[in-house]
Amino acid sequence: MFRKLFIFAFIWPLFVYSQDKISYKVFYNKDLEQNGLKVQVDYTLQKPSDTLSFFYANKNWGENNLFNALSISKEDNPNITFEILPEKNKIKVNMNKGEKISLIYHIKQDFKDPGYKTFNRPRINNTFFHVLGKNLFIVPRSFTKIPEDREFEFFIEWVDFPPKFKLHNNFVTQIRKQRIKTSLWEGFYNSLFIGGDYRFHSFKIKNKPVYFVLRDQWQNGFTDDFLFLNLKKAIQSQRDFWEDYDQDYFTVMMTPTVSQKDTLFKGYSTKGSALKNAFMIQGTNNPFNSKNSFLYLMHHELMHEWIGNKIQNKHEELNYWFSEGFTDYYTYKNRLRIKDISMDEWLKLFNSEVIKNYWNNPQRNMPNYRIKDDFWKSGDVEKIPYRRGAIFAFWLDNQIMLKTHSKKSLDDLMRELLKVCTEKNVKFTDELFLDLAQKYLSMDISYFFQKHIISGENIDLLKEKWIDGFEFKMMDGIPQLEIDECKNIKYSID
Incomplete structure (x- = not known):
């Protein structure tokens, strides 16, 4: 009996995984501007059914009413009936009972060029297309209810695209038949598909x-x-x-x-x-x-490959002080390190883009929990974690260098954080970060963190200690960093 149960337990996961396959055919048309990208989705159900619901996001990355870019016709699908429910991100399909479903739909550009403020809607014309994966491919709604790290197999065939119409995406280049094995949200739906000139x-x-x-x-x-x-x-x-x-x-x-x-x-x-x-x-x-x-x-977004992707937030907006703020800090610091900007240019940028912009933000003292709620509603709120986090990163960088006599810096902490998150497969939390900070500083900074990052009170930059050669002075009511050029400043050196 035990052996039979063991064999079943071994086979069952393979059976379940084998069902998590879905295939698409994307068809070329000479008039893509008028007809859009025609997509045929084929899916084998786990058991016979006469209904199936597909997921399509009506809101995505700041864009609303994305169902306006999707069309399904009875002419393309004579053997099924369907109901489109944008408010539920849902396409409900009724069909003859069976184990397979094939559905044809079109994705079109639903706005007229020029679209100065349009960034994340499908762009499709006769010259090129540029469509996020989430806006191009529908999936069974059951896929969206499976654990986030679960991998699926997606098969895509690009049909009748001429050789000069080049195809490319963030999984492979210039391939007309591709197999993508990845998770849904962080993989297949965190993607971009382009083609054309x-x-x-x-x-x-x-x-x-x-x-x-x-x-x-x-x-x-x-x-x-x-x-x-x-x-x-x-x-x-x-x-x-x-x-x-x-x-x-x-x-x-x-x-x-x-x-x-x-x-x-x-x-x-x-x-x-x-x-x-x-x-x-x-x-x-x-x-x-x-x-x-x-x-x-370019430097900011590339840095997100590590801060945000490999070091991944557990609480998303609540952790933006880190994923956006520390990314911003290292955007400037890395450019200085590789001599993309001079020390003088770095100083001007840090004073104006980070400190001055933060002090001039009327919402700068907003507590962190409110940033989570209002981040996507206000430009002023959106910028708070960038600047607040960057100033905190600068403070912490200086404290580690002071403590270790410049033998270590925030750079070392960040590389260790990357190692912890990837090797132990854990996500970023405030607690994880504070534990590492305590290791490098030999002191608990939880109160400082609570006061300035969580509650939003300004750091008194004039009273804090900085490495030799750095000093803050108040100018027109805003603290500004000054550098003593006579000092041998060890800041951007590893």
């Missing part, structure tokens, strides 16, 4: 490929050489900093939201988002393109 550049780190893929001719000095060389420098330096070369595949994808040669639209807006094995950049392409803004964005 994209240009490809690549290099290797430790024999592992990194791709830079972009389209259109960018203005104001954004040549392919400028973009690619700075990207290569940033990726190499960050992997060297973390001493982490495990990533087998990585890609950066850059798509303009709007391209204009004239100065009719004077705004400059660029956004970046970290994805699985990748990050994407989108921005207005016009004579106002800013190299400094681009370099900041």
